[in-house]
Amino acid sequence: MTKLRVGIIGCGNISTTYLKYAPLFRALELAAVADINMAAAQARAAEFGVRAETVDDLLAARDVDVIVNLTVPAVHYEVTRRILEAGKHAYSEKPLVLSLDEGKALQELAAKKGLRVGSAPDTFMGGAHQLARAVIDEGGVGRIIGGTCHVMSHGMEHWHPNPDFFFQPGGGPVLDLGPYYITNLIQLIGPVTSVAALANASFATRTITNGARHGETVPVDTPTNVHALLEFAGGATVTLSASWDVWTHRHANMELYGETGSLFVPDPNFFGGTVEMAGPDGAVAEVAGRDHPFGVPNVTDGQGNARANYRCAGLADMATAIAEGRAHRCNVDLAVHAVDVMVSILRAGAEKRFVAMSTTCERPAALSPAEARALMV
Numbered sequence: 001m002t003k004l005r006v007g008i009i010g011c012g013n014i015s016t017t018y019l020k021y022a023p024l025f026r027a028l029e030l031a032a033v034a035d036i037n038m039a040a041a042q043a044r045a046a047e048f049g050v051r052a053e054t055v056d057d058l059l060a061a062r063d064v065d066v067i068v069n070l071t072v073p074a075v076h077y078e079v080t081r082r083i084l085e086a087g088k089h090a091y092s093e094k095p096l097v098l099s100l101d102e103g104k105a106l107q108e109l110a111a112k113k114g115l116r117v118g119s120a121p122d123t124f125m126g127g128a129h130q131l132a133r134a135v136i137d138e139g140g141v142g143r144i145i146g147g148t149c150h151v152m153s154h155g156m157e158h159w160h161p162n163p164d165f166f167f168q169p170g171g172g173p174v175l176d177l178g179p180y181y182i183t184n185l186i187q188l189i190g191p192v193t194s195v196a197a198l199a200n201a202s203f204a205t206r207t208i209t210n211g212a213r214h215g216e217t218v219p220v221d222t223p224t225n226v227h228a229l230l231e232f233a234g235g236a237t238v239t240l241s242a243s244w245d246v247w248t249h250r251h252a253n254m255e256l257y258g259e260t261g262s263l264f265v266p267d268p269n270f271f272g273g274t275v276e277m278a279g280p281d282g283a284v285a286e287v288a289g290r291d292h293p294f295g296v297p298n299v300t301d302g303q304g305n306a307r308a309n310y311r312c313a314g315l316a317d318m319a320t321a322i323a324e325g326r327a328h329r330c331n332v333d334l335a336v337h338a339v340d341v342m343v344s345i346l347r348a349g350a351e352k353r354f355v356a357m358s359t360t361c362e363r364p365a366a367l368s369p370a371e372a373r374a375l376m377v
Contacts, residue, residue: 003029004089004319007058009079010070011035011044013160014093017311018068019048025316026377027323034058059086066091066116068315073170077102080117084109089322091118091315094179096335098170100343100358103336110332116321118328119335122314124184125367126271127295131287132256132263133188133366140287141258141277144189147238150251151177151269155224155244161211164218166244172222173242174199174342177269181240181254182338184268185230188256191360192341194231199223199349202245228345233360240345272297272308292369293376316375317367329364337361 006028008015015033022028034053035041045052058064059082066089069079077097083090084106096119097103110117123129136144151173156163165171186192201224205217225245230238241251254265260280266273272295275287289295294313297306314330321328337359344355 002323003027004065004322005029005031005063006315007031007053007061007064007067008033008070009035009055009058009067009083011037011040012070015044015070017309018070018315019044019050021310021312022315024310024377025312025319025375027316027319027375028312031064032058032061059083059088065089066315066319069093072165073098073175074165077106080106081109084113084115084117087113087115089116089118089318091318091330092120092335094120095175095339095342096332097339098175098343100336100340103332103339107332107336116318116328117332117335118314118318118330119332120311120314120330121180121183121268122311122317122330123180123268123271124187124364125294125313125317125329125372126308126310127289127292128266128271128273128275129184129187129268130292130367131275131290131295132265134290135263135275135277135287136188136256136258137366140261141256141263142260144234144236144256144258146236147185147254147256148251149181149185149238149240149254150249151181151253152241152243152246152249152251154247155206157206157208157218159210161208161213163206163208167206167218167220167222167224169222172224172226172346173244174223174226174345178240178242178342178345179338180268181242182341183334184254184265185232185238186334186338186361187364188265189232189236190234190363191232191337192230192357193233194354194356195228195341195344195348196354197226197228197345197349198352199226199346201225223346223349226345226349228348230341270307271295271310290369293372294367313372313375320375327365329367331364333361334364
């Protein structure tokens, strides 16, 4: 099959994930990396056996078909726009952009140039979330009428060596972690029609407790404690709590309530995990897996937990979709709608009112175990 030759702009922490996992997929061939810090690009290039380029040279490179944008969120729009203007397909880390106007501009530019734009997260393509999707699509719990989601911790300053941008406009738990939850909700139950929220920042500063900057404080200039209500086109109403102001909690990551039962979905930040459901009798039981390759643990995290990590699946699906002439799952319409939901949550929190969505999208196609295996080497 024809492979898409991949370049990467941005050689920070997340670049190692893309460089490590891209070789798992048949349609991807790593070519080069670039960064505004040439030393960072050279270090990553040496580590993974690709070449280092300046950003301008990578944009002009003739042997690169798609460029992955791994820069900080504040420049996602600018960099993705430059990728498209250079005549290359673009795939961005989440969030795609920080405003709806930027998202619509990228949609228009990509359509004008006949290019694809994709965006993380692709974790919704994981085995656990596709199993949950199958339960819903097969009517296992009836029509979804409600749900709850909780993604709460005490922030990033305990582990990230440079957490400043997490606490600035464009950061915060909604834009940083919300994409995993909101995108998964959209693929499970469809687009959002309106949101309401309360939002604040409980702490004016954060203290870094790791690395070379241990003890430094960083200012907090964005909401870090957000509680939202989401109304879906299908009629479901879902509560989403996203906070970096919580030390400990006992809430489940995601629960969806149907007319005939309840579905318990694991953390959308990961590909795998256990899916459970209960019927009218209230008895909770694990849903049997269906041999989905993107649910198989292949890595151990920092806490010693076995995890399934198949990041680059969305990029590989986009590459395959280009060759097959079909829509890719992590598509720009999905990403822009997720941005619409997130920025509307923040607006609703600031203005203490309901905000209607101005965008919508189709649910991305489900990914069967056979289709997932076909993406892999």
